[in-house]
Amino acid sequence: MLNKGVCAIMTAAIAASAMAQAQNPAIKISVNNKSTGMGQTIELTAKSSLPNGKPAAGWMILPYVNGQRWGAHEFADAQGKAVFQIPLPRVGKQIITASAMTTAEDPSHWIWADKVSDGQTITVRHSFNIKGKPLSSQLWVAVDDNCVTKINGKSLGESGGWLGNRKLRIPSSLLVSGENKIESVVNNGSGPAGFLLRLEIETDAGPQLVVSDKSWTVQEGASSAVAVKDLGPASDGQWSMDKWPGSSNKAQMYTGAVISPDMPVSNPVVVDVLRRELQAPSKDPKHLIVMQWENWYSKTIYSWGTAQAVPVMGFYNSADENVMRQHIIWMIEAGTDIIQCDMSNNIWDVKDWDDRAGMVNELFFINQLMLETMAKMKDEGIDVPKFMILSGVNWTENGPKVVNAQLNALYHTFVNNPRWADLYYRLDGKPVVLLLDLPGKYYAERAILDKRWNIRFASISMEKNVDQRNKGFWSWMDNEATSVPGPDGKPEAITASIGCFNDGGWLDPGSHGRRGGATFVEDWQTVMKDKPQHIFIHQFQEFAGQPEGQGYGDKHDRYVDSYSVDLSDDLEPVSLTTPAYRGKGGWGYFYLNLNKALVDLLRQKTLETSVLVVAKPDRRHEVSGDSMELEWRTVGKPLAEGVTIAIDGKVVATGVKDPTLKLDISKLKKGLHTITLTAPGAMQRYRLAWDDDSLPLAQLEPAIVSMEFLRK
Numbered sequence: 001m002l003n004k005g006v007c008a009i010m011t012a013a014i015a016a017s018a019m020a021q022a023q024n025p026a027i028k029i030s031v032n033n034k035s036t037g038m039g040q041t042i043e044l045t046a047k048s049s050l051p052n053g054k055p056a057a058g059w060m061i062l063p064y065v066n067g068q069r070w071g072a073h074e075f076a077d078a079q080g081k082a083v084f085q086i087p088l089p090r091v092g093k094q095i096i097t098a099s100a101m102t103t104a105e106d107p108s109h110w111i112w113a114d115k116v117s118d119g120q121t122i123t124v125r126h127s128f129n130i131k132g133k134p135l136s137s138q139l140w141v142a143v144d145d146n147c148v149t150k151i152n153g154k155s156l157g158e159s160g161g162w163l164g165n166r167k168l169r170i171p172s173s174l175l176v177s178g179e180n181k182i183e184s185v186v187n188n189g190s191g192p193a194g195f196l197l198r199l200e201i202e203t204d205a206g207p208q209l210v211v212s213d214k215s216w217t218v219q220e221g222a223s224s225a226v227a228v229k230d231l232g233p234a235s236d237g238q239w240s241m242d243k244w245p246g247s248s249n250k251a252q253m254y255t256g257a258v259i260s261p262d263m264p265v266s267n268p269v270v271v272d273v274l275r276r277e278l279q280a281p282s283k284d285p286k287h288l289i290v291m292q293w294e295n296w297y298s299k300t301i302y303s304w305g306t307a308q309a310v311p312v313m314g315f316y317n318s319a320d321e322n323v324m325r326q327h328i329i330w331m332i333e334a335g336t337d338i339i340q341c342d343m344s345n346n347i348w349d350v351k352d353w354d355d356r357a358g359m360v361n362e363l364f365f366i367n368q369l370m371l372e373t374m375a376k377m378k379d380e381g382i383d384v385p386k387f388m389i390l391s392g393v394n395w396t397e398n399g400p401k402v403v404n405a406q407l408n409a410l411y412h413t414f415v416n417n418p419r420w421a422d423l424y425y426r427l428d429g430k431p432v433v434l435l436l437d438l439p440g441k442y443y444a445e446r447a448i449l450d451k452r453w454n455i456r457f458a459s460i461s462m463e464k465n466v467d468q469r470n471k472g473f474w475s476w477m478d479n480e481a482t483s484v485p486g487p488d489g490k491p492e493a494i495t496a497s498i499g500c501f502n503d504g505g506w507l508d509p510g511s512h513g514r515r516g517g518a519t520f521v522e523d524w525q526t527v528m529k530d531k532p533q534h535i536f537i538h539q540f541q542e543f544a545g546q547p548e549g550q551g552y553g554d555k556h557d558r559y560v561d562s563y564s565v566d567l568s569d570d571l572e573p574v575s576l577t578t579p580a581y582r583g584k585g586g587w588g589y590f591y592l593n594l595n596k597a598l599v600d601l602l603r604q605k606t607l608e609t610s611v612l613v614v615a616k617p618d619r620r621h622e623v624s625g626d627s628m629e630l631e632w633r634t635v636g637k638p639l640a641e642g643v644t645i646a647i648d649g650k651v652v653a654t655g656v657k658d659p660t661l662k663l664d665i666s667k668l669k670k671g672l673h674t675i676t677l678t679a680p681g682a683m684q685r686y687r688l689a690w691d692d693d694s695l696p697l698a699q700l701e702p703a704i705v706s707m708e709f710l711r712k
Contacts, residue, residue, distance in 0.1 A: 025049055025056035025080070027266035029063075029098045034269075037276035038091050039329030041312070041589075041693050044084040046098045046266065048076050055080030059100045062252060066095055069257040070322070072310045072575035076100075085312050085575070085588070085691065088273045089326040098266040099259050101252060106245065108211035110194040110231035113218045116550055118190040124228060125183040126216045132205025134175035138167045142196040142234075142241060147186040149197070151175065162196070162239045163299060175201065182210070192550040194231050194239060231547060239305060255316040255323065278382065279695050281335040281600040287531055288337040289599055290388070292476070292539035293327070294318075295341055295366045301359050307543040308562045309574035309586030318541075319366045324373040328384060330573070331540065333695070334592055335599030336385045338425050339374075340536070341367050343410075344392045344436040351396065353405030364413060371420045378423070386425035389414065390458060390476070392436040400445040407433065407450040415452075430454035434474060443471065462495075477501075477538050477569070479512060481523035483530040491532035496523035496598075498538065498591055499569040505551060505558035506567040513566040514587070516707055517594050517688075518615030518633040524598045525635050531602070537595060542570040545581070566618055571595055576690060587619065588690040596694065597686040601636045609700065610636040610682035612643070614675065614707040615659075619690075624712040626666035632659050632677055632705075639703075641680040648673055668711050679703040 025048040032043040044063055048056035061082040063071035074082040088094055113122045139156065141149055146160035151174050186195050199210040217225040234244055251257060259265060296302045297318045304315040316323045331339060346360050347353075367389070374384045389410055394402045415424050415431045424431045430453060435442045437457045442449065449455055459468045462475045462482040469484050474493040477500050486492030498520050502510035512519045527535055544561040552558040562568035565583035571594075574586035597611045615631035617623055632643065642657040652663060663675075683700035690706075 023051065024262075024264035025059055025076075025100050026051075027056075027061070027098050027100055027264055029096065029266045029269055031096065031269050031271055033271070035272040035274060036088060037274055039087060039089050039278070039326060039333075040276075041085050041087045042271055044071070044086050044096060044098070044269075046074075046076070046082045046084070048080040048082075048100055056100060059102060060253075062099050062101070064097045064099065064259060067097075067258060069252065069255050069314060072312050072314050072578050073253050074575065074578055083577075085573075087312055087326050087573070087693070088271060089322055089329055091273050091275045094271045094273055096269045096271060097259075099252075099263045101263060106198070106211075106234045107209070107213065108196055108198045108234045108244075109213045110196050110234070110239065111212050111214070111216055111218070111228040112193050112195060112231060113220055114226075114229045116188065116193045116556060118188065120188045120193065120220070121185065123183060123185050123219045124195055124212070124216050125181065125219070125225065126210070126212070127179060127181050128210045129179055130175060130177055130201060130203060130208060132203035133177055134172045135202045135204060136172055137170040137175060137199060137201040139170055139200075140165050140167055140196075140198045140245060141184070142194075142239065142244065143184075143186055144192060144194045144239065145187055145189045147184040147195060149182070149184040151182050152180055162194075162241055165241055165244055167245075170199075192547060196234055196239075196244075198234075198245060200245075229549065231549070239303065253315050255314045255320060275380075278329060278332050280332050280383075281596065281696075282603045283337070284603050286533065287602055288534050289335050290338040290340050290534050290536045291331050291334070291336040291385075292390075292536060293331075293339050293341050294539065294541040294544075295343075295363065295370065296544065297541075298362060298366075300362060302544045304543060306545040306547055306562075306581045308545065308565050308568045308583050309543070309570075309580045310578040311543075312573045312575055312589075319362075319369055321369060321373050324370050325377065327541070327572075328374060328377060330592060330693070331385060332382070333693075334595045335603070336537075338386045338388050338534075339370075340388045340390055340434070341370065342390050343367065343406075344390050347392075347394045347402055347406060349396060350394060350402050351398065353402050353409070364409070368413065371414065371423055374423055375419055384423070387414070387420075387423050388425040388432050388434070390434040390436060392442070393438075395439060395441055400442055400448060403435065403442060404449055407453060411450065411452055427454050432456060434458040436476060437473070440468065440471075443473075456493075474534070475536065478523075479510065481526040483526070483532050486533065491530045493534040493536065494523075494527055494530060494532045495536040495538050496520060496527055497569055498571050499567065500538070501560055501563075501567070501569075505553075505560050506563035507557060507559060511567065514568070514591075514618065515566075515615045516618050517591065517613035518631070520591070520594060520598070521611060521613050521633045521635050524601075524611075527598075528602065528635060535602070537571070539569055539571070541572050542568070548582075573693070585620070589693050590688060590690045593686055593688050593694040596696075597684065597688065598635070600685050600696070607637040608683065609685050610634055610639060610679055610703045611684070611688075612639070612677060612679055612682070612703050612705050613688070614677060614705055617675070617707060617709040620672075620708050620710055622710045622712050623665065626664065627662045628665045628709070630661055630663050630675070634659075634679070637682060639679045639682050641682075644678045644680060646676045646678070649676075665711060670711050672708055672710055674706050674708050676704065676706045 027048045071086045141159040142162035197212040201208040214230040218228045219225040295318045433453045459473045462469045463480040475495040483491035484493045502508040571591035573589045576588040577585040642655045645653040682703040684703040687694045
């Protein structure tokens with residue numbers, strides 16, 4: 001039997017939950033198709049309204065499939081409407097619902113000194129006033145890497161890390177009515193650094209909250225105290241936390257999350273996903289497409305805090321079989337022959353293989369799950385790609401020995417396993433492994449490396465690393481696609497990139513952004529000329545990066561991996577509209593469709609199609625003044641009749657053969673416009689759509705591409 005106190009608490013909790021639900025919006029959803037093919041996309045429309053009948057503008061709308069989060073989060077517009085592109089990889093009836101949550105943020109902010117350095121120690125301080133008599137309090141601290149916190153001179157002990165935060169109850173005797181002081185001595189081991197604090201205080205005058213923010217001061221060494229640098233809200237940046245109060249919203253954004261009991265639920269819609277034969281470009285064993293696949297997204301490796309865009313599947317953990325299945329379907333239909341999974345950069349400073357970090361074991365697990373997902377799909381009769389690993393990196397004195405131990409573990413885990421053995425890619429009878437080897441250290445000690453492997457050494461910038469190119473190094477990324485010769489002197493490998501950063505990172509003038517697909521197409525011009533045995537696609541699933549002001553280098557402005565929507569190198573489909581760290585919406589399905597069209601071009605015995613892209617303006621870029629620069633690039637069958645240019649459906653030029661020109665836009669109104677290029681007489685097999693996953697057309701159509709831009 002429950003006592004009266006417990007009953008009272010339960011009654012209050014139920015009442016609070018009912019009150020919260022009473023404030024929630026009502027959501028109604030619909031889909032454009034009640035059935036679709038395996039791995040294809042349906043369009044989901046959600047309309048939401050508040051209890052007072054007004055649209056739930058600004059609320060975050062979250063789709064769910066079979067009760068679990070799936071799909072990018074979107075925000076309701078002024079009419080309370082949100083539209084989603086939802087890929088469905090599983091065969092059978094899928095029950096789709098949607099929920100909503102307010103976007104109110106926890107007020108605590110990550111803070112640090114103006115500059116970050118390895119081995120750095122700083123002291124952050126704050127004074128605050130308490131009204132009334134303190135009754136109880138609890139503290140949360142998250143830090144990269146560790147700290148000791150004091151309140152009014154009394155130490156609360158050491159805190160370290162930012163995962164799985166636990167609240168610390170503070171004796172009320174440590175706090176006083178009136179002025180109080182709090183400080184933390186914070187240490188950074190290496191890389192980015194940040195400090196986050198939230199102190200909840202109950203007094204006889206009501207609750208009070210103290211948080212880390214820009215009002216705090218920081219002191220380093222003997223220097224004077226100055227204002228801290230604000231690194232963004234608790235849920236921002238590169239730190240992903242499970243149990244930070246007020247930031248639980250972020251946990252609901254991840255795929256697999258279950259709807260919270262106090263969240264509203266829409267009407268259910270059932271979509272029947274039908275098994276279908278996947279439609280890939282024709283095979284050519286002499287020219288293999290190798291898709292570089294990142295697999296580093298989890299709470300303990302890389303979170304989504306600095307992602308340049310939001311995948312159409314939503315923020316996910318790489319160890320999610322649904323995510324892997326959808327990735328494999330996309331890659332198959334993009335003509336992928338080999339999936340190259342990235343296991344480099346995981347044993348940098350390990351002195352012995354047995355001292356490896358837990359994240360290395362997690363990567364092993366993720367890749368085992370990937371292979372098992374491929375094996376299951378093969379059991380279904382699907383012709384899945386082969387699998388290959390990019391390994392390394394350890395450039396310590398005994399680095400080659402540590403890498404050799406990893407090669408042994410990789411062999412026994414991924415090759416010497418009957419379930420997966422025939423999935424692993426072999427060349428000249430041996431399983432292939434790439435070793436990322438920028439300084440050539442492994443190459444110099446190749447005699448000690450595991451002879452069971454066909455080892456290919458990998459580096460970057462083959463266009464200028466002539467010595468490595470002549471030694472047969474394959475490439476992870478080049479500024480200009482450059483073929484590498486094999487033992488017979490014929491082109492053996494080349495890497496074509498969606499985008500590529502230079503030595504100085506993405507902000508270096510020598511870097512190449514997306515440019516509407518022009519960077520990729522220019523690389524494919526070389527691919528089509530040389531036609532090597534292995535064509536690496538750089539790359540799939542790259543959403544890591546550095547927070548603003550925390551890049552590498554002396555000025556902390558060397559940003560690598562990814563920086564923004566334009567300055568990034570990923571072709572995985574993303575939401576066109578969901579804001580991310582440095583973007584207001586991504587590239588949709590455009591680059592996946594572009595990859596399909598280019599692979600199809602390579603596989604044609606006689607050229608019959610042309611691929612045409614707009615290099616300037618880039619998608620939704622602002623254009624000011626009375627003229628606009630237009631650039632376009634093409635590869636494939638030559639455009640004998642040039643291109644026809646239209647803006648908002650009105651033809652403004654015909655027969656244009658020069659890929660660079662200025663257009664008069666003086667009469668265009670401010671706002672969003674669409675420029676369309678059509679090549680008379682040139683044909684395409686894949687539509688370069690932004691909002692849908694294109695399948696090969698039953699009949700060739702005129703080559704056409706569109707780009708949106710904004711006139712200021």
